[in-house]
Amino acid sequence: MFGRAALALAILPSLAGFSFAAEDGRTIQIIVSRAKQSLTVYDDGKIIATSKVSTGKPGHDTPTGIFSILEKRKYHESNIYSNAPMPWMQRLTWSGIALHEGKVPSYPASHGCVRLPSGFAKTLFSMTERGAHVIIADEDVAPVVVRHPFLFQPTTDVQILSDVPLRPSKKTTGPVELAMNNPDRSLLVPKPEPLVRTPEESQPLRILITRRGDRELVADVQTMLTELGFDAGVPDGFAGEMTRSAISGFKRWKNLPSKGTLISKEMLAALYAAAGREPAPQGQLYIRQGFKEVLSTPVAIRDPERELGTYLYTVADIDPKNGQAVWQAIGLRNELSDGTRKRLGIAPEASVLEATGQSVLDRIEIPTRIRTKINDMLTEGTSITITDNGVSPETAPQGTDFITLTR
Structure with a gap:
C-alpha cells in the first residue's frame, strides 16, 4: 500500500x-x-x-x-x-x-x-x-458517483435478528433468551464464512449489456432446431453448413419458401411457435471474468426504439459490512450512423449524452436469478458497459475483456 x-x-x-x-x-x-x-x-x-x-x-x-x-x-x-x-x-x-x-x-x-x-x-x-x-x-471525461437500484450490490455477510415481539418467559431463574430489534450493527449475527475464491474467481466481472445481434439470433435458431430434432450443430451463432441444412429441413416441414432470406421473419415466427417459445427480448447480457466467458443471456430493453448510448459503470469500493458498493459512471459520446439506426430499429433522433445515464438504467430489466448470481460474484473493479454497438470485432472469443468502440 x-x-x-x-x-x-x-x-x-x-x-x-x-x-x-x-x-x-x-x-x-x-x-x-x-x-x-x-x-x-x-x-x-x-x-x-x-x-x-x-x-x-x-x-x-x-x-x-x-x-x-x-x-x-x-x-x-x-x-x-x-x-x-x-x-x-x-x-x-x-x-x-x-x-x-x-x-x-x-x-x-x-x-x-x-x-x-x-x-x-x-x-x-x-x-x-x-x-x-x-x-x-x-x-475530457471523468468518473462520477452514481446511485441507482439497477446497479448490483454485494450479498451481505450479516443477518439481522428477527423482528419477533418479546415474550414473557416462564423461567424464574437462569438465563433468559430474548429476540431483539436493535439498529446497533454490533448485535448482528454473522453468516458462516464464505468459501474461499480462487484467484480466477476473484477477478472483477466484466458485464456487457447491448442489443441482440445476428449472432444471438442464429444461436437461438440453432438451439430451437436441435430441440425439434434437426441437427443444427453447436449453437455458436454462426450459420455453417449444418445449420443451413437444418433450416432447409425445417422450411420443408413447414412448407416455407426455400429461396430468399435464410432466416426470414416468417420462418422465425414458425420456429418460435413450433418450439413453444416466446421471441427473445431485445437485449443481451454477457459476463466475462479473467478474459473468459461466464454467461450470456437475453435481457429486456424497454422502449427499444430509443438509443441507449454508451456508458461504463465501475465498482470503485465495497463496504462488505454494510453490503454497499460504490458505483461510478462515465458517459461517452457515440454517434450512430443512419444505417446503423435503421438496422437496430432506433428512431432517427439526436443523441443525448447524460453524465450518469440514469434514464438508460431505468429501461433495462434483468431476471432475478441473474441479479442474484452477479451480486454473489461482485468485487471491486467489476464493471458494466451499456451500449447500442453490440460486441465489437475487437472482442476476441477468449483473451480479452469486452472492447467497445465508439469511433
Whole structure:
C-alpha cells in the first residue's frame, strides 16, 4: 500500500492528502483525452497521476471507446511498422493499439497508439495490471458517483435478528433468551464464512449489456432446431453448413419458401411457435471474468426504439459490512450512423449524452436469478458497459475483456 501511494504522490505532490485503497489495481482507470492530448489515472475515483500524450495523426486515428489492458511487455517491437520499438508496452487491442513510451510532441503524431513520455511510461507500467480499464475519448471525461437500484450490490455477510415481539418467559431463574430489534450493527449475527475464491474467481466481472445481434439470433435458431430434432450443430451463432441444412429441413416441414432470406421473419415466427417459445427480448447480457466467458443471456430493453448510448459503470469500493458498493459512471459520446439506426430499429433522433445515464438504467430489466448470481460474484473493479454497438470485432472469443468502440 505504501509503495503504491508513494509512487502516486511522486507524480502528483498536490494529492498528498489522498489515500489509496486499491492495492491490487482492480479499481485503476486510465482516461485518455484526444482533444487535450492528455492522460489521467483514477483510483477509487481519485486522480493519482496525469501526463501529456500523443495519439494518432490524421489517417492513423486512435480509436475511441472502452478498452482493457490485454498484455504488458517491458519491451516490444511493432509487428506493423518496421519493428519500431515500443518500450513499456500495454496492449489495448490485438489489432495493434497500445500505450507505450515514445516521442510526445504535444499534438497527435502516432500511427494509432497512445505515446507516453519515457519516465511516465515506466511509472504507469508499474501501477497497472492486465484487465485495467482504459477509456479513450474525444472530450475530457471523468468518473462520477452514481446511485441507482439497477446497479448490483454485494450479498451481505450479516443477518439481522428477527423482528419477533418479546415474550414473557416462564423461567424464574437462569438465563433468559430474548429476540431483539436493535439498529446497533454490533448485535448482528454473522453468516458462516464464505468459501474461499480462487484467484480466477476473484477477478472483477466484466458485464456487457447491448442489443441482440445476428449472432444471438442464429444461436437461438440453432438451439430451437436441435430441440425439434434437426441437427443444427453447436449453437455458436454462426450459420455453417449444418445449420443451413437444418433450416432447409425445417422450411420443408413447414412448407416455407426455400429461396430468399435464410432466416426470414416468417420462418422465425414458425420456429418460435413450433418450439413453444416466446421471441427473445431485445437485449443481451454477457459476463466475462479473467478474459473468459461466464454467461450470456437475453435481457429486456424497454422502449427499444430509443438509443441507449454508451456508458461504463465501475465498482470503485465495497463496504462488505454494510453490503454497499460504490458505483461510478462515465458517459461517452457515440454517434450512430443512419444505417446503423435503421438496422437496430432506433428512431432517427439526436443523441443525448447524460453524465450518469440514469434514464438508460431505468429501461433495462434483468431476471432475478441473474441479479442474484452477479451480486454473489461482485468485487471491486467489476464493471458494466451499456451500449447500442453490440460486441465489437475487437472482442476476441477468449483473451480479452469486452472492447467497445465508439469511433
